[in-house]
Amino acid sequence: MNLFNLSLALKGFPVKETNTLLKSIQNISEEHYAEYLNTQKQAIVAYHLKHNPFYKTFAKDVDLSDWNSIPVMTKRDLQQPLSNRLSEGFSKKNTFVNKTSGSSGDPFIFAKDTFCHALTWSGIFDRYGWYNIDLNTSKQARFYGIPLNKKGYYKERLKDTLGNRHRFSVFNLSDSEFEKNLDKFKATKFDYINGYTSAIVQFAKFLEKKNIVLKDICPTLKLCIVTSEMLFETDRELLKLQFGIPIVNEYGAAELGIIGFENPINQWIVNSDDLYVEILDENDNVLPFGKEGRIVVTTLYNKAHPFIRYDLGDIGVLSKTSTLKTPILENLTGRTNDLVKLPSGKTAAGLTFYYVTKTVIEDSGNVKEFIIEQTKINTFKISYVSNEILSEKDKINIKAAVETYLESGLTVQFERKERLNREKSGKLKQFRSFL
Numbered sequence: 088m089n090l091f092n093l094s095l096a097l098k099g100f101p102v103k104e105t106n107t108l109l110k111s112i113q114n115i116s117e118e119h120y121a122e123y124l125n126t127q128k129q130a131i132v133a134y135h136l137k138h139n140p141f142y143k144t145f146a147k148d149v150d151l152s153d154w155n156s157i158p159v160m161t162k163r164d165l166q167q168p169l170s171n172r173l174s175e176g177f178s179k180k181n182t183f184v185n186k187t188s189g190s191s192g193d194p195f196i197f198a199k200d201t202f203c204h205a206l207t208w209s210g211i212f213d214r215y216g217w218y219n220i221d222l223n224t225s226k227q228a229r230f231y232g233i234p235l236n237k238k239g240y241y242k243e244r245l246k247d248t249l250g251n252r253h254r255f256s257v258f259n260l261s262d263s264e265f266e267k268n269l270d271k272f273k274a275t276k277f278d279y280i281n282g283y284t285s286a287i288v289q290f291a292k293f294l295e296k297k298n299i300v301l302k303d304i305c306p307t308l309k310l311c312i313v314t315s316e317m318l319f320e321t322d323r324e325l326l327k328l329q330f331g332i333p334i335v336n337e338y339g340a341a342e343l344g345i346i347g348f349e350n351p352i353n354q355w356i357v358n359s360d361d362l363y364v365e366i367l368d369e370n371d372n373v374l375p376f377g378k379e380g381r382i383v384v385t386t387l388y389n390k391a392h393p394f395i396r397y398d399l400g401d402i403g404v405l406s407k408t409s410t411l412k413t414p415i416l417e418n419l420t421g422r423t424n425d426l427v428k429l430p431s432g433k434t435a436a437g438l439t440f441y442y443v444t445k446t447v448i449e450d451s452g453n454v455k456e457f458i459i460e461q462t463k464i465n466t467f468k469i470s471y472v473s474n475e476i477l478s479e480k481d482k483i484n485i486k487a488a489v490e491t492y493l494e495s496g497l498t499v500q501f502e503r504k505e506r507l508n509r510e511k512s513g514k515l516k517q518f519r520s521f522l
Contacts, residue, residue: 089223089224090223090249090251091222091223091249091250091251092223094249095205095208099201100183100201100204100205100208101201101202101205102205102208102209104202104205105202105205105206105208105209106209106212108206108209109206109209109210109213109360109361112360112361113213113360115412117410117411117412117413120359120411120412121411124359124363124411127363127387127388128154128363128385128387129151131385131386131387131388131389131390131393131395132146132149132151132157132395133151134174134390135174135390135393135395136149136151138174138175138176138390139172139173139174139175139392139393140171140175141171141172141173141393142174142393142395145158145160145164145393146158146395155371155373157395157396158396159367159371159383159396159397159398160393160394160395160396160397160398161193161397161398161400162187162193162195162398162400163193163455163456165195165197166193166194166195166455169184169196169197169198172198172392172393173198173391173392174390174391174392174393177198177200177390177391177392179198181200181201182198182199182200182201182391182392183198183199183200183201183204184196184197184198185197185198185199185341185342186341187340187341187342188315188340188341193400193455193456194444194454197341197342197392197394198391198392199342199389199391199392200389200390200391200392202388202390203361203386203388203389203390203391206360206361206388207343207344207345207361210344210345210358210360210361211344211345214337214345214348215312217348217350217351218279218309218310218333218335218351219309220278220279220309220310222250222251223251224251225251225278225279226251226252226253226275226276226277226278226279226307227250227251227252227253227277227278227279227280227281228252228253228255228271228272228275228277228279228280228281228282229247229252229253229254229255229280229281229282230254230255230257230280230281230282230283230286230287230290231254231257231281231282231283232257232258232283232436232439233254233256235491235492252281253271253275253277255268255271255282255286255290257282257283257286257435257436257439258435258436258439258492258493259433259434259435260286260289260290260426260433260434260435260436261432261433261434262293265289265290265293268290269294269297269299269304272301272304272305273304273305275305276305276307277305277307277308278307278308278309278310279308279309279310279311279312280308280310280311280312280330280332281311281312281314282312282313282314282315283313283314283315283316283436284313284314284315284316284317284318284322285316285426285436285437286436287311287313287326288322288325288326289426289434289436291322291325291326291328291329291330292325292329294329294330295325295328295329299329300328300329300330300331301329301330301331301332302330302331302332303331308330308331308332309332309333310332310333310335311326311330311332311333311334311335312335312337313326313334313335313336313337314336314337314338314339316437317419318334318336323336333351335348335349336348336349336355337349338355338416338419340384340399342394342397343362343384343386343394343397343399344358344361344362345358346358346362346364346382346384346416347416347419354415355415355416355417355419356413356414356415356416357405357409357413357414357415357416359411359412359413359414361386361387361388362384362385362386362387363384363385363387364382364383364384364385364405364414365382365383365384365385365396366378366379366380366381366382366383366403366404366405367380367381367383367398368380368381369381376405376406376407376408376409377404377405377406377407377417378404379402379403379404379418379420380402380403380404381398381399381401381402382398382399382401382402382403382419383396383397383398383399384396384397384399385397401419401420402419402420403416403417403418403419403420404416404417404418405417426520427439427440427461427493427518427520428461428464428520428522429464429465429493429494429497430464430465430494430496430497431494433493433494435492435493437517437518437520439492439493440459440517440518443459443485443488443489443492444457444459444517453473453474453475454471454472454473454477455471455472455473455474456471456472456507457469457470457471457472457507457517458470458471458507458516458517458518458519459517459518459519460518460519460520460521461518461519461520461521461522462521463498463522464522465496465497465498466497466498466499466500467489467497467498467499467500468499468500468501468502469485469499469500469501469502470501470502470503470504470507471501471502471503471504472503472504472505472506472507473503476503477501477503482499482501485499485501486499
């Protein structure tokens with residue numbers, strides 16, 4: 088039974104139609120691809136200039152015949168109530184609404200129309216199909232976080248059931264927890280692993296200590312997909328050795344879907360089906376293939392909310408062997424998170440703070456940026472930029488969330504700042520450990 092496809096259809100996402108569109112786009116020849124791309128780029132900009140009050144103001148001086156006249160959009164530009172940014176005819180009730188991960192320290196709420204969101208899923212089905220993974224039938228071992236509040240927890244568990252996946256905790260990366268994971272792999276016919284790089288690497292290190300190759304105890308395993316954090320080559324080799332399966336690097340964003348996905352010959356193929364990816368310098372000039380710069384993305388089909396020349400906050404290089412239809416990501420900078428070490432001896436993934444930051448993400452856009460630093464084994468400092476100082480109630484909620492996701496007895500300090508120091512890449516590292 089195609090349970091995953093059925094669940095999407097029941098939610099109003101027209102996956103059959105977007106599958107058809109995706110195939111037609113992929114069948115466009117290299118020779119005619121530029122024409123398709125230019126037409127779609129102009130169409131999405133014209134749509135938002137006509138139907139989106141926010142974008143009309145943001146891009147008031149645009150010349151549709153000159154792509155470079157279109158202003159670059161940052162996460163900061165989008166940190167205002169979602170209702171201000173939606174196109175005419177769209178609301179929270181008829182769109183897919185979600186929050187960015189906040190991994191860059193610049194969180195906000197966004198929306199995608201149902202067709203655009205269905206197209207994102209068509210793209211995911213297509214990429215996973217390169218490795219004979221079918222979301223309807225393939226069993227996933229999922230190393231992700233999960234909300235611990237009752238409503239959020241059971242919602243994610245339901246999605247796990249519909250998505251044919253078992254979720255392993257990234258909040259506890261202890262050997263005792265990994266022993267339980269190992270038992271689950273022995274008893275379950277998993278087809279692939281998917282999740283946060285750092286948590287999966289820690290599991291591989293545990294297997295290395297035990298001198299265990301995962302495929303030996305779970306022979307059905309075909310693939311491991313790592314996402315959300317940097318994959319270093321040494322870690323890739325460790326994963327290949329301890330899992331005994333191919334390792335695939337995925338680059339994506341909640342608001343955009345898959346941006347880059349490795350093919351079976353280890354090329355990091357950029358999604359040129361429903362996205363347009365540019366590399367820009369500090370002055371917003373387009374850089375040629377082979378030059379490092381800011382990754383800027385345009386969503387070609389999202390009519391509900393503009394993501395047009397949207398600066399992700401990442402730095403990367405498109406290979407010199409890239410073409411307009413088949414861009415290849417050669418290098419990506421700055422998507423790694425440290426591990427959290429706690430007084431009890433417990434270790435957790437740095438992206439655990441993704442769930443903590445949900446308590447400070449407000450639709451009002453009060454908190455603009457934040458970073459979390461571990462200064463001592465039991466002390467965390469949250470530095471933030473905001474319109475108004477965090478209330479005592481907000482601080483209490485954040486401290487409660489830290490205890491819920493990590494452990495009790497921790498000290499959480501707050502400091503409001505005018506601005507936060509950024510890395511060389513220009514990106515904020517959300518979590519940093521000074522231990």
